[in-house]
């Protein structure tokens with residue numbers, strides 16, 4: 001570790017030590033045990049620097065070095081979030097769960113209409129009310145001593161959501177988790193989610209990340225998902241914050257026999273975004289679809305790291321990430337795929353395509369394939385290019401002005417990812433949203449309607 | 460309509476057009492023929508405003524105005540249309556969206572209101588009939604996965620949608636089967652009025668049996684080396700280009 005990284009790490013460890021009493025008080029022994037393992041590991045390894053192979057495109061030290069407030073207890077707000085906040089996606093009928101600064105909003109409406117046996121509640125509450133479930137799955141695939149960002153999350157996290165879908169249960173509507181950040185000081189938020197789908201069940205999660213106040217926010221979120229036999233799980237993450245936010249999101253998914261998973265990470269706005277998507281194909285016949293779209297401009301930075309672990313035979317993974325970088329924006333894609341010796345008849349496809357709109361934008365892309373089985377079909381490819389000039393001329397030659405023609409081509413490029421969305425109405429809305437983002441009309445047309453006055457952070 | 464005077468153009472320092480002169484009057488059909496690589500498509504691209512070519516000398520007047528002040532989209536809206544020799548595939552841009560945008564940009568230029576969804580679809584239907592193009596194609600992305608012939612049909616479909624004053628058809632006949640050739644040629648003829656003009660670039664007399672030219676030019680080494688009536692195409696069909704290449708014209 002460098003000196004600077006050391007110092008920042010020490011500060012974070014001190015934060016843990018100083019607030020240990022609060023952290024431990026509201027969690028079970030089991031969870032606190034994991035905290036200890038996690039903080040020990042974090043102490044040892046520290047904030048990942050660019051020397052760390054899987055973080056080589058993103059320097060996290062400066063981000064953590066900025067001082068943040070962190071709340072170790074649920075804050076009270078004098079606004080009714082349910083009323084103040086409305087998602088404006090028309091015709092998108094969901095079970096909505098609001099979060100405020102990483103805490104499950106206590107006034108979330110009761111989910112009476114959820115199918116019988118489904119649990120959807122605050123993680124903190126779940127760890128007390130359903131310890132057997134939580135302890136069976138918590139911290140198992142997001143290990144406390146593997147990636148130090150996950151360790152930090154394990155050490156500091158207190159709340160998040162817990163979703164349990166029992167056997168043979170299909171949740172009729174998507175569950176939409178809306179994460180709102182509101183503060184008057186720079187704020188660090190650590191959220192921890194756990195999802196368990198028993199066999200033959202199905203659930204779709206839509207996570208929307210927004211920042212309402214003009215403060216520096218750092219969110220470090222870890223989500224563990226266990227997908228049972230024959231279960232179907234969709235995960236959409238719409239990341240739309242602002243130019244002062246850092247978002248670290250790590251999703252771990254373990255798939256059981258014949259399960260089907262789709263993840264789609266849509267990074268539309270944020271100063272620094274780092275996504276880790278880690279998928280373990282832990283039994284035969286699984287299908288994984290791992291998609292992502294990222295749009296960055298100004299000095300934004302977006303880094304996607306994916307790890308697909310083909311541990312068992314006859315599984316199919318299909319990965320596609322696309323990015324458009326404008327101005328001085330930078331991006332990274334690191335796609336690791338391991339096909340274990342046992343994993344015969346694996347089919348693993350990976351592709352990363354990027355468009356740079358300026359000479360100053362920069363993209364780093366690295367596929368990383370390790371194949372130990374012999375009967376497999378794997379392919380990977382990466383492209384970094386500009387807008388196709390032939391296509392541009394073709395459109396213009398029909399009377400379409402250059403700006404519009406560029407828009408159409410960028411939109412077409414992005415559309416390949418958007419059309420993979422398996423939730424009605426969401427695709428249509430996101431298409432509009434991406435289009436307005438590409439047109440640079442982002443601030444004018446907002447996805448969500450907040451009646452909460454945005455606060456400015458005093459410096 | 461169109462007046463080209465002493466046009467020189469190059470790409471990457473390589474001279475391709477070497478002093479072209481051409482006058483096209485309203486209502487006329489001109490054919491341009493010439494061996495591979497002689498500069499036919501380059502001329503078409505320069506007319507349409509492709510910026511990769513450098514015009515080093517000469518002028519092009521379209522309706523009496525220099526075309527060099529206009530970018531490709533403005534030329535299109537002034538009524539110039541190029542049917543590409545190699546139409547571009549654009550995955551993710553639907554034909555419908557493409558054409559709606561193009562038609563409405565033309566209308567805006569003419570101070571007309573955008574077409575309603577209904578009127579637009581009706582226009583699409585009518586023009587599809589004209590070139591006998593399948594809805595299966597127009598419901599897809601622009602040219603994506605179209606066969607060679609289907610792409611050419613699609614060019615003429617777009618021409619029908621935009622109703623240009625001057626159409627340049629760059630080897631629209633190549634890749635078309637005999638029936639499709641007849642349909643496409645009939646389409647072009649139906650779009651013909653006494654005011655609009657057509658430049659047909661082709662290697663074969665076959666097309667000129669359907670679209671009968673008033674004037675035939677032979678382009679060679681970036682220059683028009685011979686101009687004649689429609690019989691000139693027959694001579695070429697008969698004798699090939701050797702006599703041109705040997706300078707016996």
Ligand SMILES: Nc1ncnc2c1ncn2[C@@H]1O[C@H](COP(=O)(O)OP(=O)(O)OP(=O)(O)O)[C@@H](O)[C@H]1O
Pocket residue numbers: 470471475493494495496497498499500501502511544
């Ligand atoms: N983008 C380009 N870069 C470099 N050279 C080019 C380019 N486009 C055309 N040329 C060259 O210019 C010359 C004329 O090409 P052009 O396509 O205009 O010929 P053409 O008459 O249309 O031929 P064909 O009958 O084969 O279609 C050729 O030598 C060609 O290689």
Ligand SMILES: [Mg+2]
Pocket residue numbers: 499500501544629
């Ligand atoms: Mg040509």
